[in-house]
Amino acid sequence: MIHYNMTTPSPDDPGAPLGFAKHDHHACVTDALSVAEARCAEEGLRLTPVRRKVLEILLREHRALGAYAILDLLREEGFGSQPPVAYRALDFLSENGFVHRIERLNAFVACTHADEAHSPAFMICRLCDTVAEAQSAPARGALGAAAKAAGFQIEKTVVEAEGLCPACVDKAAS
Amino acid sequence: MIHYNMTTPSPDDPGAPLGFAKHDHHACVTDALSVAEARCAEEGLRLTPVRRKVLEILLREHRALGAYAILDLLREEGFGSQPPVAYRALDFLSENGFVHRIERLNAFVACTHADEAHSPAFMICRLCDTVAEAQSAPARGALGAAAKAAGFQIEKTVVEAEGLCPACVDKAAS
């Protein structure tokens, strides 16, 4: 039950959060799209119109959206509006590292480190659903030791922290 | 799409895995139930028949089960069989630390450290769905640093590693 409002922030709204910091969101979106296009060209991946549009939506919104919320936005832009349309695009994008799935929210967020290979960790605000991406190396710590001891071969890790973002901490304090 | 087989292992089957290790599973179940009963008595929590049965089911099966799989087993034992019955029991048990939710599987597993307060991490085999619980301290590493830098207050963390359990590594090698 993610309670997104459906309105898209004006693309050059300087107050939109990347992670939790203010930034030039318009450049942020166009840059990330360029990077994605370049990488697809290099690697022979097909960034088709639907896939590109889904990535653009997630970049614009800059927070986790459920597949059905994405589907609503796709419909508004004239694309197919059945669930597989969104899920297939999201599969492509997440298999190739352009978006990440947030297990805790059953939702998706655009990657903010589109280039390098990485093992992401997320900070999820339980009040405003904002999501920030950080790096993690869980296999190096206690978990890695436990896995080694148990003979378990780690292939992928999910790390998601839930709590309060800076803005909501302030609100709660007042 | 968790593909559990519905059969319950004979309660004293010495081959049932705890984590990934063989152990005396019958004692494992009865001990954990005793611990749960003791703690509920201490803290004034009500371990009612349904709640106790759900915990028993998860202890017996010793792996992650979806709410509807639990519901099927509850029905067989004469309890109510509508979704809220299972979800309410699971809410009680997970709020009080007797079971954990595995976000990645939309499923639940009995805690194997029922006593102490802890921040669990899980190792999930992608072939046989076995789940082992380990400890983690993600807030101490890179994630904690990132949270501090961002002003994010971590309240809870989800750490789930996906990969191959020892048994499935062996099978894959052959």
Place this chain on the structure above:
DNA sequence: CCAATAGATGATACACTATAACATGACAAC
């Protein structure tokens, strides 16, 4: 150019997961 192929999309139907809402029951406090 045409046919064959492979990948992508469209569309229907369905399966799985979870909660809202309301009625009933059990039990303790007053």
Place this chain on the structure above:
DNA sequence: GTTGTCATGTTATAGTGTATCATCTATTGG
């Protein structure tokens, strides 16, 4: 005994995700 509280039963519905099959579109090889 009435009231309040917590737990359970039950119905209905919301939200999330796939299987399947048909169609389209872009290569590519002849």
